[in-house]
Amino acid sequence: MSTLTATPAPPVEEASRSRWTWLVVGVGVVIAVSAVRVITGEHEIDTPGSLRAALIATCPILMAALGGLWSERAGVVNIGLEGQMILGTWGAAYFTYFYGPWVGIVGAALLGAIGGALHALATVTFGVDHIVSGVAINIIGLGAARFLAEAYFADLDGGGPRQLTGLDRPPDITVPGLSDAANSLAEQHWFIISDIASVVAALTTRLNVMTVLVFALVGFSAWILWRTAFGLRLRSCGENPQAAESLGVNVIRYKWIAVVASGAFAGVGGGFLSLVASSGFVTNQTNGRGYIGLAAMIFGNWRPGGILTGSLMFGYTDSLRLRSTSAVHALLLLVAIGLIVLAIWRFKGKRTQSTVFAVAGVLFLVWFMTTDAVPREFTGMTPYIATLLVLAFASQRLRMPKADGQIYRKGSAG
Amino acid sequence: MSVVTRILGALAAPLVAVVVAMLITSVVILASGGSPGEFWSIILSAPADRVYVNIVNQTSMIFLSALAAAIGFRMNLFNIGVEGQYQIASYTAAVVVGAALVPGLLNVALGLVVAMVAGSVWAGIAGVLKVTRGVSEVISTIMLNAIALTLVGYFLNTYGVRAGNSLRTTEIPESSQLAGWTPFLDRDGAVWTLCVLAIVAGIAFSFVINRTSFGFDLRATGMSESAAVASGVKVGRMVVISMMLSGAIAGLIWMPAFFGAAHTYGSTFQYGLGFMGIAVALLGRNRPLGIFFGAVLFAFLNEQSNRLTLESDISQNVVQITQGVIVLAVVVAYEVVRRRQVAAEQSRVKRQLDATKPTTDEAVSA
Numbered sequence: 001m002s003t004l005t006a007t008p009a010p011p012v013e014e015a016s017r018s019r020w021t022w023l024v025v026g027v028g029v030v031i032a033v034s035a036v037r038v039i040t041g042e043h044e045i046d047t048p049g050s051l052r053a054a055l056i057a058t059c060p061i062l063m064a065a066l067g068g069l070w071s072e073r074a075g076v077v078n079i080g081l082e083g084q085m086i087l088g089t090w091g092a093a094y095f096t097y098f099y100g101p102w103v104g105i106v107g108a109a110l111l112g113a114i115g116g117a118l119h120a121l122a123t124v125t126f127g128v129d130h131i132v133s134g135v136a137i138n139i140i141g142l143g144a145a146r147f148l149a150e151a152y153f154a155d156l157d158g159g160g161p162r163q164l165t166g167l168d169r170p171p172d173i174t175v176p177g178l179s180d181a182a183n184s185l186a187e188q189h190w191f192i193i194s195d196i197a198s199v200v201a202a203l204t205t206r207l208n209v210m211t212v213l214v215f216a217l218v219g220f221s222a223w224i225l226w227r228t229a230f231g232l233r234l235r236s237c238g239e240n241p242q243a244a245e246s247l248g249v250n251v252i253r254y255k256w257i258a259v260v261a262s263g264a265f266a267g268v269g270g271g272f273l274s275l276v277a278s279s280g281f282v283t284n285q286t287n288g289r290g291y292i293g294l295a296a297m298i299f300g301n302w303r304p305g306g307i308l309t310g311s312l313m314f315g316y317t318d319s320l321r322l323r324s325t326s327a328v329h330a331l332l333l334l335v336a337i338g339l340i341v342l343a344i345w346r347f348k349g350k351r352t353q354s355t356v357f358a359v360a361g362v363l364f365l366v367w368f369m370t371t372d373a374v375p376r377e378f379t380g381m382t383p384y385i386a387t388l389l390v391l392a393f394a395s396q397r398l399r400m401p402k403a404d405g406q407i408y409r410k411g412s413a414g
Numbered sequence: 415m416s417v418v419t420r421i422l423g424a425l426a427a428p429l430v431a432v433v434v435a436m437l438i439t440s441v442v443i444l445a446s447g448g449s450p451g452e453f454w455s456i457i458l459s460a461p462a463d464r465v466y467v468n469i470v471n472q473t474s475m476i477f478l479s480a481l482a483a484a485i486g487f488r489m490n491l492f493n494i495g496v497e498g499q500y501q502i503a504s505y506t507a508a509v510v511v512g513a514a515l516v517p518g519l520l521n522v523a524l525g526l527v528v529a530m531v532a533g534s535v536w537a538g539i540a541g542v543l544k545v546t547r548g549v550s551e552v553i554s555t556i557m558l559n560a561i562a563l564t565l566v567g568y569f570l571n572t573y574g575v576r577a578g579n580s581l582r583t584t585e586i587p588e589s590s591q592l593a594g595w596t597p598f599l600d601r602d603g604a605v606w607t608l609c610v611l612a613i614v615a616g617i618a619f620s621f622v623i624n625r626t627s628f629g630f631d632l633r634a635t636g637m638s639e640s641a642a643v644a645s646g647v648k649v650g651r652m653v654v655i656s657m658m659l660s661g662a663i664a665g666l667i668w669m670p671a672f673f674g675a676a677h678t679y680g681s682t683f684q685y686g687l688g689f690m691g692i693a694v695a696l697l698g699r700n701r702p703l704g705i706f707f708g709a710v711l712f713a714f715l716n717e718q719s720n721r722l723t724l725e726s727d728i729s730q731n732v733v734q735i736t737q738g739v740i741v742l743a744v745v746v747a748y749e750v751v752r753r754r755q756v757a758a759e760q761s762r763v764k765r766q767l768d769a770t771k772p773t774t775d776e777a778v779s780a
Contacts, residue, residue, distance in 0.1 A: 039709040079494075079552065126751070128745045131492050131552055136742040143734020150729035151446035161729070291556050298553060350520070354594075377568035391549040393737050 032337050034195045034391060042330035044323055046195055048146040048186050053322060056314025058276050059214045060085070060286070063269025064293020065300065065307040067112075067262040072302060072387055073225060074258030075238035076123055077405040079134035080371070082290025083141025084115035084263040087271025092148070093281030101170040105210065105271055112267015113260050115141055120259035124252055127407045128389035138290075146283050165280030181292040208276045217265065222304035237311035238401035241408045252410055260297045266290060277366055292318070295387040301398050321380065325373040332374065336364035353393070421428050427751050428697065428704075431744035432711075439736045456725055457718045463598040465717050471501075472707075472713035474670050475610035475684070479691025480709060481612075482664035486699035488623060488728045489636035493657060495540060495555025496664045497688025498562030503665030504672060505566045505583070508679035509573075511672075512584035516780035519551055521590040522673060526611075528663035536562065541654040551657070552651055553668025558687075570679070582680025592673040606674025611666050617700045619663075622644075632656055666686070693741040699748070712737060
């Protein structure tokens, strides 16, 4: 984004400039959202309640995406995320019921890790095609969660063959004082100030500990994968395993660690669904969120910052199911503004792309002006369509790990 | 490698996989406090007449689904989107047939054509994206599955006819309903007429793949893309065509049930056949005969497991674990067998080389 100059800039300068770009983008987004809110009068698009719901919807997707990141950075495609996640929903419910929510989170990770280990066994040890194994794991995960629910939850208090409710939640945190102040400021509906207050309010009011944990895990993963020798070795297995092996990296072991961790993260994402996002376990609770996580990871270009952005976006659209259709309609204006800004930004370099953005922006504007509600189903499709569009039109900017999806055999370095 | 060992190798893998799956299933049942003996005696007992009929019906649909997946797999194209393709196709066909534009059996033919076209268009999106924009078909078909699900839901909610608590498409006229064949009593149900589609599609598949130049190109591309390109195969065109063919067959998956029993797209639609088809295609090594046995096995497990609910405390969902494990175990077994064969081949060539020291050309052709 910041390397448009002909001569490569020194890394330090590049990093700081990239930081500036992101800051500008961030401020721009806040202004745009605020403007749309004031123009349309749809305050629901960023009330503290909406943002809180969006945050909760983000976490499972983020964890699945993070799981995908770990696995694919080590060169193993994991489309079994959905299955591992669904195992996590059961694990969280079972262990929370008997041992409380903290053990529940560990249980979710454990069950997910079992799914990951299965994937690692098939793909890393036996060299089975990654997609094939992933499909099988999704079948097993779905079946196992259903079976286990029926076998273990049917006779429990608050349980049934397909559900387990009344579980203890991990505690919520409210920052006293700051929370009230931010909430009342947000209610004023002032331009920009109230929007920022909404964000503060959402982060300080009844914020679940598990949400904090999820974001901490993203930071932790970013640090460990990009700032430690372990992470460098792990990523080298995804880029060029032969070279890694020739340097003495135990490729098979790193891939195993990555895939098991991947399953564990996806499992925690599933656990979040049954412990925090809803009032208990229901079969088939993930409802395709593993796939949305996969989409968020691709959308985010296999990078932690990117998957965070992607997951927040997809989480926000996911949470729109609960909002009024007119609030969703107001967002059309936001999308239109975004596309037109993008068109202006790309005008200098890429004319055709700029034109496409401009036309799309105008179309959204027309859609916004000629209708007054968006069918609910359309918001549900957003993550998938966005990912398809990004893949179709920005694939040159995407860079997946070089040896991603390739089967590696020990000693093939020759 | 002799023919006999080759056949034994091909049969050994699925058998080992089934045995492993049986063991794991037994362990799972035992661990959850159930009795594996009870489970297997129920599953392996003789099916009732009604169950026989259901097994035939389910086999035909699973077979079609697996065939759809297999076309892509034969050229290393992962069409994970069978699920979405048959949903879109079934809905579109249900709308068109429900509108009764043409009378009687012509309407059935129209419905089948519409289903195939709708399925192939939906699959074609992924094919075109792959060829023109380099988008992995795995990712795009996963996305298209989700989009299909929501899109059909939207259309059903917007234009559907209310029937009781749910929405559905207009029921097809009686003249277009195909009653089927009742081998037992009426109450045991009928084998749907369009189950015959599975046989037709299976034969067509076998013919196209093994006896036409298109099929040769397809197999060649699957085995070695670079070799196929070198011999003049237009891989891009092949990708789009085989994706669309795959989608066309996917479009037919639910047609036996639609014309035979459901008569409308609504709450009776059977989800999940697409993913089951992928599993069965893998189990049957993408060969029609193998797929057939796989489809029978899966249909048998599905239908027999229904009895578990009535006759035992064991959840019928356990067979999903069995099915998943069969697939995982069979692909692992195939891979192990393949590696063994490659290793055996290599050492054989090496032995010959050491013994006779021929020129390199002869060694390769040996």
